[in-house]
Amino acid sequence: MPSWPVSELEQLRSVYEPLAQSVRRLIDVSIRTRADAMTVKSVIDKINGAADELASAPMRDGSFGLEHTTEGQPMVWGNVVMGVRNPVALPLDVQHEADGTVWAEFALGCAYEGPPGHVHGGVCAMLLDHILGATAHLPGKPAYTGTLTLRYLRGTRLDRPLRAHAHVDRVEGSKTFAVGHIADADGVTVEAEGVFIHPKGAR
Amino acid sequence: MPSWPVSELEQLRSVYEPLAQSVRRLIDVSIRTRADAMTVKSVIDKINGAADELASAPMRDGSFGLEHTTEGQPMVWGNVVMGVRNPVALPLDVQHEADGTVWAEFALGCAYEGPPGHVHGGVCAMLLDHILGATAHLPGKPAYTGTLTLRYLRGTRLDRPLRAHAHVDRVEGSKTFAVGHIADADGVTVEAEGVFIHPKGAR
Numbered sequence: 001m002p003s004w005p006v007s008e009l010e011q012l013r014s015v016y017e018p019l020a021q022s023v024r025r026l027i028d029v030s031i032r033t034r035a036d037a038m039t040v041k042s043v044i045d046k047i048n049g050a051a052d053e054l055a056s057a058p059m060r061d062g063s064f065g066l067e068h069t070t071e072g073q074p075m076v077w078g079n080v081v082m083g084v085r086n087p088v089a090l091p092l093d094v095q096h097e098a099d100g101t102v103w104a105e106f107a108l109g110c111a112y113e114g115p116p117g118h119v120h121g122g123v124c125a126m127l128l129d130h131i132l133g134a135t136a137h138l139p140g141k142p143a144y145t146g147t148l149t150l151r152y153l154r155g156t157r158l159d160r161p162l163r164a165h166a167h168v169d170r171v172e173g174s175k176t177f178a179v180g181h182i183a184d185a186d187g188v189t190v191e192a193e194g195v196f197i198h199p200k201g202a203r
Numbered sequence: 204m205p206s207w208p209v210s211e212l213e214q215l216r217s218v219y220e221p222l223a224q225s226v227r228r229l230i231d232v233s234i235r236t237r238a239d240a241m242t243v244k245s246v247i248d249k250i251n252g253a254a255d256e257l258a259s260a261p262m263r264d265g266s267f268g269l270e271h272t273t274e275g276q277p278m279v280w281g282n283v284v285m286g287v288r289n290p291v292a293l294p295l296d297v298q299h300e301a302d303g304t305v306w307a308e309f310a311l312g313c314a315y316e317g318p319p320g321h322v323h324g325g326v327c328a329m330l331l332d333h334i335l336g337a338t339a340h341l342p343g344k345p346a347y348t349g350t351l352t353l354r355y356l357r358g359t360r361l362d363r364p365l366r367a368h369a370h371v372d373r374v375e376g377s378k379t380f381a382v383g384h385i386a387d388a389d390g391v392t393v394e395a396e397g398v399f400i401h402p403k404g405a406r
Contacts (some may be wrong), residue, residue: 003242015240022250023226023233024258030226031267031281035260037218046235047225050246054229059239063313063361064234065320078234078316080323087230088291088314105242110266110293113281114333118266121336121348122329129325145324149352160264 002179008069023087027111030155038041040111074139081130092164094134101167102180110156118157121190124182128192132166136176143176146195156182156189166192174198177180211272219280219288225288229327230314265355277342284333295330295367297337304370305337305383311361322359324393327385331395339379340398349398359385359392369395377401 006014014074035043045129049136064078064085082092088111092104104127115119129148136143156162166180181188209217229250238246267288280288285295291314295307307330317323332351339346347392359365369383379399384391 015243019233019236019243019247019250022247022254025235026229026250026254027226029254029262030222031255031286031289032263032265033222033260034262035257039256039260040218040222043223043256044255046223046249046256047222047229050249050253051225051229051232053238053246053249054238054244057236057242059232059233060239060313062235063316063320074380078313080315080317080326083316084233086234086314086316088274111283111289112283113266113268113286113289114283115345115347117266120329120333121351122332123283123326125332125351125353126325128325129328130355132325133324142318144318144358145353145355147352148328149350149356150348151350152348155347164380165212197398 001139007073007074008071009075012069012075014085020083020087020091021084022091027087028109032111042120044058056156078175081126092130094131096134099167100135101165102131103163103165104131105161105163107161110158113158115155117158119158121150121152124152124190125150125192127164127192128166128180128182128190131164131190132178132180132194133196135166135168135178136198139197143196146175146197149195151191152189153191154189157184160184162189169193174200210276211274211277212276215272215278215285221299223286223288223290223292223294223328227314230290231312233261234313260363284329291370296335297334299337302370303338304368305334306366306368307334308364308366310364311359313361316361318358320361322361324353324355327355328353328395329381330367331369331385331393332397334367335381335383335395335397338369338371338381339401344400344401346401349378349400351397353394353395356394357392360387361388365392372396377403 019066067075077083083089108119112123169177169179179193182190210238245368286292311322315326367385372380382396385393
C-alpha cells in the first residue's frame with residue numbers, strides 16, 4: 001500500500017496557516033504591550049522588515065477571494081471570520097451536524113474588545129451573521145444575508161469559553177430563516193434571527 | 204508665549220499608533236502573499252522575534268480596556284472598530300455633527316472579506332452597530348446595544364470609498380432609537396436600525 005500523499009491543500013495550509021497564527025499573536029501583544037518608545041521602534045522595524053519581505057515576493061493584486069488548488073479543492077482562506085490565512089479571523093471553526101444545526105466553540109481575546117473587558121457588540125453580530133448564514137450555505141450554492149436581527153441580553157466577556165449555535169427555522173423558496181445565539185457558561189448573551197437568500201443564478 | 208507642550212496623550216499616541224499601523228500592513232500582505240515556503244518561514248521568524256520583544260517588555264494582563272493618562276484624558280485605544288492601537292480596527296474615524304448625526308468615511312481591504320471581492324456582511328453589521336451606537340454614546344454615559352436590525356440591499360465591495368451614516372430617530376427614557384446605513388458611490392448597500400440603552404447606573 002503506498003503512503004498517503006500530502007495533498008496540495010494540506011501542503012499549502014502547512015506553509016501559510018502558521019503565518020496567520022504568528023500575526024494573530026503579534027496583534028494580541030501589540031495591543032497589550034507597555035514597552036517603551038525605543039523598544040516599540042525596534043519592533044516596528046522588525047515588522048516592516050517582515051512585511052517588506054512578503055511584499056517583495058509575488059502577491060495577489062486584490063483580496064484572497066475564493067481560490068482552488070490545481071486539484072480543484074476550494075480554499076476560502078481569506079474570510080474575515082473563518083479564513084485560516086486571515087489573521088483578523090479567530091478563525092471560527094464551524095461545525096455542521098447531520099440535522100442541519102451549526103455550532104462553534106471559541107473565546108475572544110483583547111483584539112475583539114468593545115466595552116472594557118467585553119466583546120464588542122458588533123463582533124457578536126459579525127459572528128452570528130456568519131454562523132446563521134452557515135445553516136443556508138451549501139457547496140456551490142452560496143447564501144447571502146437578507147436581514148439580520150440581534151437582541152443583546154447582556155454583555156459577552158472577553159477570554160471566556162463561548163459557544164455559538166444556529167439552526168434553520170424554515171425554508172421558503174430561496175429564503176432560509178435561521179435562528180441562533182451566543183452563550184457563555186451562564187447562558188445566552190445575544191440572540192439572532194436572519195433571512196439568508198440563495199440568489200437565482202446560484203440555484 | 205511658551206511653546207505648546209506635547210501632551211502625554213499625544214506622546215503615547217506617537218509611540219503606539221505607528222505600531223498598530225505596521226501590523227495592519229503586515230495583516231494585509233500576509234493574506235495576499237504568494238511567497239514560497241522558505242520565505243514564509245523566514246518571515247514567521249521575524250514576526251515571532253517582534254512579538255517576543257514586545258512580550259518580554261511590561262504587558263497588560265488582559266485587554267486594553269479604558270485607560271486614562273495621568274492627566275485624566277481617556278484612551279479607548281483597544282476598541283476593535285475605532286481603537287488606534289488595535290490592528291484589527293480600521294480604525295473608524297467617527298465624526299459627530301452638531302445636529303447629532305454621526306458619520307465616517309472609509310474603505311475596507313482584503314482583511315474584511317466575506318464573499319469573494321466583497322465585505323463580509325458581518326463586518327457591515329459590526330460597523331453599523333458601532334456608528335449607530337455612537338449617536339447615543341456621551342462622555343461618561345455609555346450606551347449599550349439593545350437590539351439591532353440590518354437589511355442587506357446588495358453587496359458591499361472591498362477597496363471602494365464607503366460612507367456610514369447614523370442619526371437619532373427618537374429618544375424614549377433611557378432608550379435611543381437610531382437609524383443609519385452604509386453607502387457606496389451608487390447608493391445604500393446596508394440599512395440598519397437599533398435601540399441603544401443607557402444603563403441606569405450610568406445616567
